[in-house]
Amino acid sequence: MNELNRAHPLICEIVGSIATVRFNRPAERNSLSTVNLAELDTVLSPLIGNRTLKTIIFTGTDNSFLSGADIRELALLNGKTARDFSRRGQLLFQKIAEAPQTTIAAVNGFCMGGGMDLALACDIRLASPTAVFAHPGARLGIITGWGGTQRLSRLIGKARTIELFTTVRRLTSSEALKIGLITGIYEPVLAGAINVAERLAVTSC
Numbered sequence: 001m002n003e004l005n006r007a008h009p010l011i012c013e014i015v016g017s018i019a020t021v022r023f024n025r026p027a028e029r030n031s032l033s034t035v036n037l038a039e040l041d042t043v044l045s046p047l048i049g050n051r052t053l054k055t056i057i058f059t060g061t062d063n064s065f066l067s068g069a070d071i072r073e074l075a076l077l078n079g080k081t082a083r084d085f086s087r088r089g090q091l092l093f094q095k096i097a098e099a100p101q102t103t104i105a106a107v108n109g110f111c112m113g114g115g116m117d118l119a120l121a122c123d124i125r126l127a128s129p130t131a132v133f134a135h136p137g138a139r140l141g142i143i144t145g146w147g148g149t150q151r152l153s154r155l156i157g158k159a160r161t162i163e164l165f166t167t168v169r170r171l172t173s174s175e176a177l178k179i180g181l182i183t184g185i186y187e188p189v190l191a192g193a194i195n196v197a198e199r200l201a202v203t204s205c
Contacts, residue, residue: 012043014053022060024060031066031069038088047101055104056101058103093146096121103123104126108188111134116152120151125182126186128186184196
């Protein structure tokens with residue numbers, strides 16, 4: 001990654017029929033603020049409308065995929081702004097869930113809270129051997145408002161979902177694979193995701 005790209009919080013690269021969206025705020029563990037959500041929406045909309053694209057891959061930087069909502073911003077929300085913030089994330093992640101392209105979360109590290117919600121909105125979730133998954137909101141007295149409660153339950157079942165939300169237990173990649181949260185472990189995970197995307201493109205021709 002060159003020095004110019006390091007300055008951008010969101011990097012989009014298109015190679016052939018595959019688009020890669022990289023979250024690039026490692027110092028903040030790729031937290032999602034209102035501004036970041038708006039930027040992601042701005043980047044994502046033309047990708048979804050580009051019918052030459054077959055796959056959209058989401059990944060992070062260094063040891064973070066996404067750490068979820070920006071905690072500093074959450075502390076400033078009131079009833080009205082909290083509802084608006086929740087709705088913004090819901091609509092954006094639903095857009096990912098309904099994208100005509102195959103969407104892949106290439107989870108390279110910490111995947112927490114709202115970051116896990118984004119991964120759940122994708123069609124396929126892959127992870128690096130060192131990835132970590134958790135919904136830590138209960139520790140702060142909050143729960144995710146971006147669709148994770150529903151999507152996680154449909155994926156791994158009600159009992160496991162309740163246990164993960166209430167205990168805020170962290171899952172390793174191996175544990176996530178065992179319960180069906182992810183479908184594969186790759187090192188490096190982005191290369192694995194690109195390989196999966198290329199194989200999907202061949203079989204869909």
